[in-house]
Amino acid sequence: MRVQLTVNGEKHEADVEPRLLLVHFIREVLRLTGTHIGCDTTHCGACTVLLEGRPVKSCTVFTVQAAGKSLMTVEGLEQDGKLHPLQESFMTEHGLQCGYCTPGMLMTGYAFLQKNPRPTEDDVRWAISGNLCRCTGYVNIVKAVQRAAATLQGGA
């Protein structure tokens, strides 16, 4: 099936099998390997991308369902060679160790901060509850999202 979709602002067109999962399309057809496959069973959130601005698990969407829609992957965060404040905050706060969950955390965090620019710690923990991290115990991830919130508000 011929599909057209916009990824990180760029239009793409490809011939895909209906069963091709979105995460495989992103990684193997577009070669955007920032999006990770973790559990592959809709639990871990490593494959989180934004579909029409909402974070979803791309291992649980068929590519054909995204036809005509817009996607954003972790590669879309950096602008003109400059990291997004959320990415900077993950570095500053050591919000990652092995880094496997990070692309998903970043995408969930990015969408969340747009909806809730001044979150409490509880809000952040609630928002990332569909993204698993096995290294950090989440503490520094929560701090990183809160730091980014402050930066984006112009307060840090």
Add this chain to the structure above:
Amino acid sequence: MIPAAFEYHAPTGLAEATALLARLGEDAKVLSGGQSLIPLMKLRLASPTHVVDINGISGLAGIRETDGALRIGALTRESELEESALVRERYPLLYETSRVIADPLVRNLATVGGNLAHADPANDHPATMLALGAEVVAAGPRGQRRIPITSFFTGPFETALTRDEILSEIRVPMPAARSGGAYVKLERKVGDFATAAVAAQLTLSLGGTVEQIGIGLTNVGLTPIKATAAEASLRGKRPDDAAIRAAAALAAAASEPVEDLRGSVEYKRDLVRVLTARALRRALARAQGGR
């Protein structure tokens, strides 16, 4: 994991979709949010040769109150329920349910209609809708029909929908004055199915007795369970502590859990007793004007 190959259909109207289903028969599955179907297909527990994606059908999403009912379009995402001010203020049972289904990412795709039509006894909306006395609208090649939720779940993963019907809407009766509801779920972690969960919805009379009552149980039987004996024990009574405890014991007796990683039969049955009492107390507080 890669699902088996299938042919993809994306109808843009209900009539087209139901005609397709009628033609394709047993080999077709309806795809709405896909958050149950796609994992099953990846595990090859489901290998439909045709997938009918209903996401392109307009008019199947949205939440509105009209004609005495809250009408929830089948394609309404769980996150939309969760973000709806109307639902949060007027339907606390639905709001609480939407907050504990899977996780926030899954809820951005998962639909209310899918949660019911999939008829997994571990899903949360079935018990909620049983407690609320909802009805579902089924659209088929011969038109629409309304199915009371009490006759919708016919077995594990089985519903009263025929092969060529699509669940198009859920109708929840608008709550009368002095109504309240609550959903209390115990899960091991976010995203897990309930060890057990209880939905309660009640309406008090002016005199403070229970006028209407609905109690639904999640994941403690082959189908979602309506705890009718527990409901009957409260109807017309003053919901004091003894009455709530008696109803909770009856709800536990109505449950038919099986042992699994989440707990033993005895544990789960007692959990139903505890959760029922909690759900009833919270629903009662709300009916009396609390939060």
